[in-house]
Amino acid sequence: MTSLKTAITVRPMERKDVSDCATIADAAFRTDELFVRLYPRYKEYPNELRDWWLVRLKGRLVDPITVPLVAEASIGDGPDAEKEIVGFAVWLRLGTDAGALERMAKDTYLHSETPLSHRSDGTPAASELPVPFFVLC
Secondary structure (H helix, E strand, O other): OOOOOEEEEEEEOOHHHHHHHHHHHHHHHOOOHHHHHHOOOOOOOOOHHHHHHHHHHHHHHHOOOEEEEEEEEEEOOHHHOEEEEEEEEEEEEOOOOHHHHHHHOOEOOOOEOOOHHHOOOOOOOHHHOOOOEEEOO
16 A cells, blocks of 8 residues: 655735635635624625635735745645645734845835836835734735
8 A cells, every 4th residue: 555645835915816716715704703894795795705815815825925825735745746826924024124124125026126116006116014924816
């Protein structure tokens, strides 16, 4: 009998991961008291909460101060290993230290060097942001 190896890898979220992450979040929060209050008619509109997660995660993916990560399970060995996203987290990188400024000076989705102060969405300059580093979904 051969046993399969399972490994969990944490890696940056990619655009192709957003749908799976929205499905995970929908399942995890569907019966959460806050989300039941926000979406009281979820039984009539079962996709509404998942659609909200899709929009939210796409926004987090393109925001240069967020660090979206996925936990990916690999079952088996080598290139034929089956992979599945089993969780995710979105970290918000704030502060004015060198690492924060470097992170915020890049648009990570488009891989450009556009400073935040030139963004059309009104994102504040790095010097205006507080210091903590925390989880945000």
